Amino acid sequence: MKVITTVAEMKELRSQLAGSVGLVPTMGYLHGGHLELVRRARMENLTAVVSIFVNPTQFGPSDDFDTYPRDTERDLALLEKERVGVVFMPSAQEMYPEGFSSWVDVEKITERLEGKLRPGHFRGVTTVVAKLFNIVQPDRVYFGQKDAQQLAVIKKMVSDLNMNLEIVTVPTVREPDGLALSSRNTHLSTRERSAAVILWEALYHAQELWGKGERSAQRLRQEMTALIASEPLAEIDYVSVADPETLEELEEIDRPALVSLAVRIGKTRLIDNTTLGE
Numbered sequence: 001m002k003v004i005t006t007v008a009e010m011k012e013l014r015s016q017l018a019g020s021v022g023l024v025p026t027m028g029y030l031h032g033g034h035l036e037l038v039r040r041a042r043m044e045n046l047t048a049v050v051s052i053f054v055n056p057t058q059f060g061p062s063d064d065f066d067t068y069p070r071d072t073e074r075d076l077a078l079l080e081k082e083r084v085g086v087v088f089m090p091s092a093q094e095m096y097p098e099g100f101s102s103w104v105d106v107e108k109i110t111e112r113l114e115g116k117l118r119p120g121h122f123r124g125v126t127t128v129v130a131k132l133f134n135i136v137q138p139d140r141v142y143f144g145q146k147d148a149q150q151l152a153v154i155k156k157m158v159s160d161l162n163m164n165l166e167i168v169t170v171p172t173v174r175e176p177d178g179l180a181l182s183s184r185n186t187h188l189s190t191r192e193r194s195a196a197v198i199l200w201e202a203l204y205h206a207q208e209l210w211g212k213g214e215r216s217a218q219r220l221r222q223e224m225t226a227l228i229a230s231e232p233l234a235e236i237d238y239v240s241v242a243d244p245e246t247l248e249e250l251e252e253i254d255r256p257a258l259v260s261l262a263v264r265i266g267k268t269r270l271i272d273n274t275t276l277g278e
Helices: 007-016 032-044 072-081 121-136 148-160 183-187 190-195 198-211 217-229
Strands: 002-004 021-026 047-052 086-088 140-144 166-170 234-242 257-265 268-276
Touching: 002 007, 007 086, 007 121, 021 032, 021 121, 032 047, 032 140, 032 166, 047 072, 047 121, 086 121, 121 148, 140 148, 148 166, 148 257, 183 268, 198 217, 198 234, 198 257, 198 268, 217 234, 217 257
Parallel strands: 002 086, 021 047, 021 140, 047 086, 140 166
Antiparallel strands: 234 257, 257 268
């Protein structure tokens, strides 16, 4: 496994790689969800490249950049075990050198949900992802469904800018009780970890209602909100039933719908989603 820390080295190595290249962009502190992406990338490509970069430009003033969990030694050991070919691990200075002033903005879809609550977040995401695409030049890039809005934004960027690569979506990996795997789960206390299952319970309740014939998006939002509110440690940021591509809120579910939510459990902010009518 080659560990590369500079853009120049990564570009030089890429010029030498034959066959397809699969990229798994991460911010490190890897868990089972990341490793599922890695396995898909290895299975479907001759070379798998994993990037580890905690991107400062996607964190706002009130976000948890400084406390975001990091453990490089552990991450590299996990990737070595998965027989990853290349790990690209640049510094912030390498990705954003002095004088950096170019940004990628995807409009409209970024103004809702996470974008509405975290101004500038998606500009940081799309800029760093576009840079990774340009540096690594992958044939396929692997993202988890858990970050559904991020996935939709990146797909829009790839389509609008005619980027020559394929976005591969991998289903969310969950704990046995339904909680989606996330690096931020490590911040939860034992009591908070128990409370966090309310996110999956709310999504599962929406699935059940839809399965029984409920087609009012407002009814689903109300039912999920009431269920989450029954957990004393939960504070809702949003509950959404929206079009999966535009993220515009639906009134009637007459097409596939993305059901997503963001909930704070104590000081930890968690997101999750499911899709109805796939």
